[in-house]
Amino acid sequence: MGAEKLDKENMFADENKYVVDKRIDMLVVAGEHSGDAHAATCIRDLKALHPDLNICAIGGQALQQAGAHLLFDITKWSVVGLVEVLKYYRQFKELMDWIIRWVEVYRPRVVCLVDFPGFNLRLAKKLFEKKLSCKGGGNVKIYAYIAPQIWAWRRNRRFSMAKFLDRLAVIFPFEKAHFSDTNLDVCYVGHPLVGEKLPFTYDLNGELLLLPGSRSAAVKRIFPILLNAFQLLKLKHEKLRGVVVYPDASIKAMLEEEIAKNHLQNVIHLYDHGNLLHPLEICGSLMSSGTASLKIALAGIPGVVVYRAHPITYALGKWIVKVPFLSMANILLKEQAYPEFLQSSALQAFKVAQCMQQFLDNPELARQQFLSYSEKLYRILLQAEDMSPARWLLQDL
Numbered sequence: 001m002g003a004e005k006l007d008k009e010n011m012f013a014d015e016n017k018y019v020v021d022k023r024i025d026m027l028v029v030a031g032e033h034s035g036d037a038h039a040a041t042c043i044r045d046l047k048a049l050h051p052d053l054n055i056c057a058i059g060g061q062a063l064q065q066a067g068a069h070l071l072f073d074i075t076k077w078s079v080v081g082l083v084e085v086l087k088y089y090r091q092f093k094e095l096m097d098w099i100i101r102w103v104e105v106y107r108p109r110v111v112c113l114v115d116f117p118g119f120n121l122r123l124a125k126k127l128f129e130k131k132l133s134c135k136g137g138g139n140v141k142i143y144a145y146i147a148p149q150i151w152a153w154r155r156n157r158r159f160s161m162a163k164f165l166d167r168l169a170v171i172f173p174f175e176k177a178h179f180s181d182t183n184l185d186v187c188y189v190g191h192p193l194v195g196e197k198l199p200f201t202y203d204l205n206g207e208l209l210l211l212p213g214s215r216s217a218a219v220k221r222i223f224p225i226l227l228n229a230f231q232l233l234k235l236k237h238e239k240l241r242g243v244v245v246y247p248d249a250s251i252k253a254m255l256e257e258e259i260a261k262n263h264l265q266n267v268i269h270l271y272d273h274g275n276l277l278h279p280l281e282i283c284g285s286l287m288s289s290g291t292a293s294l295k296i297a298l299a300g301i302p303g304v305v306v307y308r309a310h311p312i313t314y315a316l317g318k319w320i321v322k323v324p325f326l327s328m329a330n331i332l333l334k335e336q337a338y339p340e341f342l343q344s345s346a347l348q349a350f351k352v353a354q355c356m357q358q359f360l361d362n363p364e365l366a367r368q369q370f371l372s373y374s375e376k377l378y379r380i381l382l383q384a385e386d387m388s389p390a391r392w393l394l395q396d397l
Helices: 033-049 061-067 083-088 089-106 117-129 157-164 173-179 214-235 249-261 293-299 311-320 328-333 348-361 363-381 391-397
Strands: 024-031 055-059 069-073 110-114 139-147 167-170 183-187 200-211 242-244 267-274 280-286 301-307 340-342
Touching: 024 033, 024 089, 024 117, 033 055, 033 061, 033 110, 033 139, 033 391, 055 061, 055 089, 055 267, 061 069, 061 391, 069 089, 089 117, 089 214, 110 117, 110 391, 117 139, 117 157, 139 391, 167 173, 167 391, 173 183, 200 214, 200 293, 200 363, 214 249, 214 280, 214 301, 214 348, 242 249, 242 280, 249 267, 280 293, 280 348, 293 301, 293 363, 301 348, 328 363, 348 363
Parallel strands: 024 055, 024 110, 055 069, 110 139, 139 167, 167 183, 200 242, 200 280, 242 267, 280 301, 301 340
Antiparallel strands: none
């Protein structure tokens, strides 16, 4: 999986990487690229309010650039689905033990767990059992920012969260009510994309954006479908060009290999998400259901959602996940504003292309339609906030 290995023998010996010369105010644990980005925004705002705060992180490059002392880049381990996670159980267990030992030695005032619930909620439980957290009898506060989607599945997790967490910040206004029967301190802090400069803007003559996701397993399954759909669209729109945004070098290599295999090097260009100087001008998007798809929706850009998982993961998901749609934009809007084509079939790429074709053939109508969806989303997410994420984090610092 191309991940870093844990230096368990020397993790406390390297003064530059692991040891700091003053009390640590916070350890942030963000396990995916989107969580790394959202956490980085919080830390940047927090450091603007209090520049002297000493913050360490298990996360990615975005957190490091925001001013956190990066201990380990966990974003290189991004996986999705039950089957994929089971493959790397040993690595995640070693990392869990590694973090517990670090907290035992350095005792940060707050541990802030950002998204990544499968790992982070287990970490909160371990900190409780080791009597390191306040609720476990220790002196380390445990915060969680961005709640797991208990409204979709495993609703009973709210009780264990109330047992192990001191505070929770949610990013959708409806989530707070789902914890009303617990004693957990829950705060709505607004969605991190609202007010953020979006990396995409609509242009009738722009390129077609392909967004296969930020996790290697998802990219391997979804990107070939997006490329096949793109090639079908080019049969009618000969001048159509494509653009792909990637999160890191390992994903870039995977994308380049697939593009070369389909002989599309001259018509599809790659951009590093972290180095975009200006918003990309695009005419539409073929995309996975991740965070970037909500950015497309907020920008009012026409698009189609594509999803494909390991067959076992998908079968289990259909059984236990109780939501009518996969993309968050559709869930918030309570309708399939962005058409969703899920799982693998011989006709999946054809159906995706056929749907996108309708938007490209009727650009004025499509643009107005998706702008109306954008306006609705902003109205939903701009409901009164309790406080900003940075000020929420400051409560015990």
